[in-house]
Amino acid sequence: MSEFFTETIVISILAAMVRIGAPLILAAIGELIAERAGVINLGVEGMMLMGCFLGFFVTFETGSILAGIGAAMVGAMLMSLIMAFMAITLRLEQFVTGLALNLLASGLTLFWFRSLLKTIGSTQPNIDLLEKAPIPFLSDIPYLGIIVFSHNWLVYLAILSVPICSFFLYKTKYGLELRCLGENPRAIDMKGLSVAKRQYLAVLFGGMMAGLAGAFISVGSSIRFVPEMTAGRGWLAIVIVIAGNWQPKWILVAALVFAFLEAFQMHVQAVGINFPYQILLALPYVVAVIALMHRRARSRAPASLGVAYSRGS
Amino acid sequence: MLEQLQIKNLTKRFGTVIANDRVTFDVRRGEIHCLFGENGAGKSTLAECIYGTYRSESGTICFNGELVEFNSPRDAIQLGIGMIHQHFVLVPPLTVLENIIVGTEDAKVLLNTQKAENKFKELCARYELKLNGHAAIWDLSVGEQQWVEILKALYLDVKFLILDEPTAVLTPEESDKLFRILNVMKRQGISIVLITHKLKEVMQSDRVTVMRKGKIINTVDTKSTTREQLTHMMISSELAVQGLKKKINSESTVVQIKKLDVRGPRGGYAVKDLNLTLNSHEIVGIAGVAGNGQKELFETLVGIQSPESGEVWLDTEDITHWSPAEILAAGVGHIPQDRYREGLIGQLSIVDNLLLGMHRSPRFAQRGFLDQERVRAFVQEQVDQFEIVAPSIDTVVGNLSGGNAQKVVLARELFQASVVLLANQPTRGLDISIADYVHRQLLEKRKEGYAILLASEELDELIKLSDRIVVMFKGQIAGEFVADNPDLEQIGLLMAGGNL
Numbered sequence: 001m002s003e004f005f006t007e008t009i010v011i012s013i014l015a016a017m018v019r020i021g022a023p024l025i026l027a028a029i030g031e032l033i034a035e036r037a038g039v040i041n042l043g044v045e046g047m048m049l050m051g052c053f054l055g056f057f058v059t060f061e062t063g064s065i066l067a068g069i070g071a072a073m074v075g076a077m078l079m080s081l082i083m084a085f086m087a088i089t090l091r092l093e094q095f096v097t098g099l100a101l102n103l104l105a106s107g108l109t110l111f112w113f114r115s116l117l118k119t120i121g122s123t124q125p126n127i128d129l130l131e132k133a134p135i136p137f138l139s140d141i142p143y144l145g146i147i148v149f150s151h152n153w154l155v156y157l158a159i160l161s162v163p164i165c166s167f168f169l170y171k172t173k174y175g176l177e178l179r180c181l182g183e184n185p186r187a188i189d190m191k192g193l194s195v196a197k198r199q200y201l202a203v204l205f206g207g208m209m210a211g212l213a214g215a216f217i218s219v220g221s222s223i224r225f226v227p228e229m230t231a232g233r234g235w236l237a238i239v240i241v242i243a244g245n246w247q248p249k250w251i252l253v254a255a256l257v258f259a260f261l262e263a264f265q266m267h268v269q270a271v272g273i274n275f276p277y278q279i280l281l282a283l284p285y286v287v288a289v290i291a292l293m294h295r296r297a298r299s300r301a302p303a304s305l306g307v308a309y310s311r312g313s
Numbered sequence: 314m315l316e317q318l319q320i321k322n323l324t325k326r327f328g329t330v331i332a333n334d335r336v337t338f339d340v341r342r343g344e345i346h347c348l349f350g351e352n353g354a355g356k357s358t359l360a361e362c363i364y365g366t367y368r369s370e371s372g373t374i375c376f377n378g379e380l381v382e383f384n385s386p387r388d389a390i391q392l393g394i395g396m397i398h399q400h401f402v403l404v405p406p407l408t409v410l411e412n413i414i415v416g417t418e419d420a421k422v423l424l425n426t427q428k429a430e431n432k433f434k435e436l437c438a439r440y441e442l443k444l445n446g447h448a449a450i451w452d453l454s455v456g457e458q459q460w461v462e463i464l465k466a467l468y469l470d471v472k473f474l475i476l477d478e479p480t481a482v483l484t485p486e487e488s489d490k491l492f493r494i495l496n497v498m499k500r501q502g503i504s505i506v507l508i509t510h511k512l513k514e515v516m517q518s519d520r521v522t523v524m525r526k527g528k529i530i531n532t533v534d535t536k537s538t539t540r541e542q543l544t545h546m547m548i549s550s551e552l553a554v555q556g557l558k559k560k561i562n563s564e565s566t567v568v569q570i571k572k573l574d575v576r577g578p579r580g581g582y583a584v585k586d587l588n589l590t591l592n593s594h595e596i597v598g599i600a601g602v603a604g605n606g607q608k609e610l611f612e613t614l615v616g617i618q619s620p621e622s623g624e625v626w627l628d629t630e631d632i633t634h635w636s637p638a639e640i641l642a643a644g645v646g647h648i649p650q651d652r653y654r655e656g657l658i659g660q661l662s663i664v665d666n667l668l669l670g671m672h673r674s675p676r677f678a679q680r681g682f683l684d685q686e687r688v689r690a691f692v693q694e695q696v697d698q699f700e701i702v703a704p705s706i707d708t709v710v711g712n713l714s715g716g717n718a719q720k721v722v723l724a725r726e727l728f729q730a731s732v733v734l735l736a737n738q739p740t741r742g743l744d745i746s747i748a749d750y751v752h753r754q755l756l757e758k759r760k761e762g763y764a765i766l767l768a769s770e771e772l773d774e775l776i777k778l779s780d781r782i783v784v785m786f787k788g789q790i791a792g793e794f795v796a797d798n799p800d801l802e803q804i805g806l807l808m809a810g811g812n813l
Binding site for chain 2: 173174176179190191193194300303
């Protein structure tokens with residue numbers, strides 16, 4: 001076991017942690033904004049899967065990864081528009097709507113995968129991997145250079161999204177309005193501001209981020225698309241928002257913890273240590289359950305989360 | 314132009330209920346104008362129409378001499394109208410300053426907290442308020458939260474401020490302070506509309522407008538009126554014909570409430586040191602504005618809430634700590650204040666709702682299975698007897714009209730109760746014919762020997778039905794009257810917190 005913790009392997013695990021954490025961070029930051037606005041979007045998984053497929057398909061058809069990422073974001077946003085319409089305009093049960101969207105994405109992407117992406121013999125269509133873009137100078141820093149600054153640009157975007165989100169929430173007027181919205185939308189309404197407009201924008205932003213996260217999983221870290229490729233990462237993003245107590249910095253920490261467990265597990269398997277890997281595979285989810293139980297005691301969930309606002313009579 | 318606000322013939326309905334009926338109302342620049350009336354008189358609705366929360370169906374609003382139409386509070390805010398709502402509109406985890414500046418023009422894209430803080434401090438100094446701008450709302454006392462609400466309005470430089478029962482949550486000292494603040498505002502030329510049902514506050518205003526049942530009764534100068542005149546205007550003078558009830562002499566005590574103390578939702582006492590006796594063949598009416606402990610008293614009597622101290626006796630048994638099921642089984646029926654929230658399950662059918670509480674009795678269930686035939690026969694019988702109008706007995710209760718929904722509650726509770734009936738606002742929101750039906754049912758049960766406790770905000774209803782009337786104010790019994798020919802002014806005074 002001691003040979004396992006060599007310098008190379010530890011650095012490799014940490015670098016993998018950052019890479020694996022990136023889509024979790026993107027999706028969780030998007031979900032955070034939606035939940036801060038008072039809408040709980042359980043359709044993240046589906047929106048990620050949609051982004052995952054569209055990202056791959058459009059890249060494959062056009063040869064442009066940027067076009068693929070753009071399509072992923074737009075596709076997931078359209079799904080979040082359905083979510084917003086159901087939850088905000090029609091005031092339907094948000095849980096059910098989110099779950100329905102997941103089923104929709106699951107079915108649609110499988111259908112499109114079978115009908116649009118023809119396998120030629122046993123070879124599936126594939127694309128070029130999104131190139132790594134090491135940052136000049138920073139990537140030369142010992143250890144940190146490899147762990148943080150030698151990934152593709154989507155990873156940097158994910159990491160940057162945390163301080164940007166934090167700044168937006170706590171230092172801008174729109175962030176203040178958003179924080180009020182999830183706690184007491186009436187306070188926004190009675191100042192003469194539109195509750196619905198702000199909630200729509202927040203949910204759409206959440207969808208866009210989920211799409212981006214999905215695109216990362218297909219075009220950002222793979223050359224193929226396989227059905228159900230997101231494999232529960234959207235759900236993990238929702239758990240991360242809760243475990244991160246609805247605060248950007250703790251969301252970053254939570255995402256990295258889950259990503260670390262995953263990276264660790266992969267390396268243990270790869271190195272071939274004699275240890276039942278099923279236990280390691282389950283680790284992130286076990287931690288998720290523990291994190292949730294811990295959080296229950298002193299949750300800072302937005303008070304009006306999941307409750308449709310109406311001015312009432 | 315003396316009048317800052319002029320409203321002509323404003324009408325606002327909610328469904329079939331007319332909340333404001335051709336209301337004509339004006340406010341002069343720099344005056345404190347009280348809107349006085351009982352709960353449900355339409356005061357808050359009128360205020361929300363002025364603030365743009367609700368849109369009126371007809372009528373005109375003139376502000377500063379110009380005809381205006383408000384589609385949202387934004388329109389009102391832009392004209393300098395502010396409102397302090399009956400319930401706080403604050404965001405508890407955020408700080409005082411954040412609550413004040415959200416949505417104001419001072420906040421550009423980036424929050425300029427320094428500028429906001431300076432203005433906040435200046436306002437605090439001018440109105441002699443001590444508040445820490447960086448404290449979170451949930452760390453503040455209820456009184457301090459009210460100052461934040463006021464600062465929110467002042468921060469927007471309001472010229473016209475509506476306060477909807479602002480003292481409901483304040484201590485007497487804080488209420489005095491509020492009036493000092495209001496007088497400072499008045500000197501600065503701010504017009505103030507104060508909604509209240511407390512006489513003490515009304516007497517500190519310049520003019521009073523009395524509302525009753527959605528209509529304006531009168532507007533008078535406070536100096537030229539008296540408490541008695543105002544009370545008389547507030548409560549209905551057209552009392553319904555009496556004679557429905559005949560005096561019945563049977564004075565065996567059924568329920569005894571001894572020194573009852575019940576905690577309220579906010580920690581203080583909702584019911585304090587309350588003693589009351591209910592006799593058979595008797596209706597005891599509780600007069601008082603809702604929120605003075607009636608709900609807590611009723612819930613304690615049926616076992617939903619636990620009293621902090623005191624006793625409740627039913628005949629010879631101490632039922633103070635019995636469960637709701639045990640109390641129900643002992644023959645106590647309860648018509649709760651909010652029929653949709655506490656009396657019925659809106660998504661279930663008439664059958665299910667009528668059966669609630671009886672679903673385990675051997676009459677309807679054997680070995681855990683409901684005897685559908687027997688249940689349906691029973692329900693049909695009740696629906697016929699109470700003339701519940703519905704497409705079928707499987708109709709979902711939420712789709713019934715208010716009157717028919719209340720009849721379902723009535724049918725169930727009257728069937729289950731055999732000794733005592735507790736009715737809290739049983740006719741609220743019902744039209745006259747259904748209300749009359751409820752009245753006759755209560756009198757019928759009185760004749761059969763039930764002891765009935767009836768709380769109502771409508772004095773004429775209490776006088777029509779009760780043998781005795783007690784006035785409840787802040788959880789205590791402020792006075793007791795024989796219902797034959799009670800002194801209405803005195804009852805009104807006690808309801809508004811006055812002394813005899």
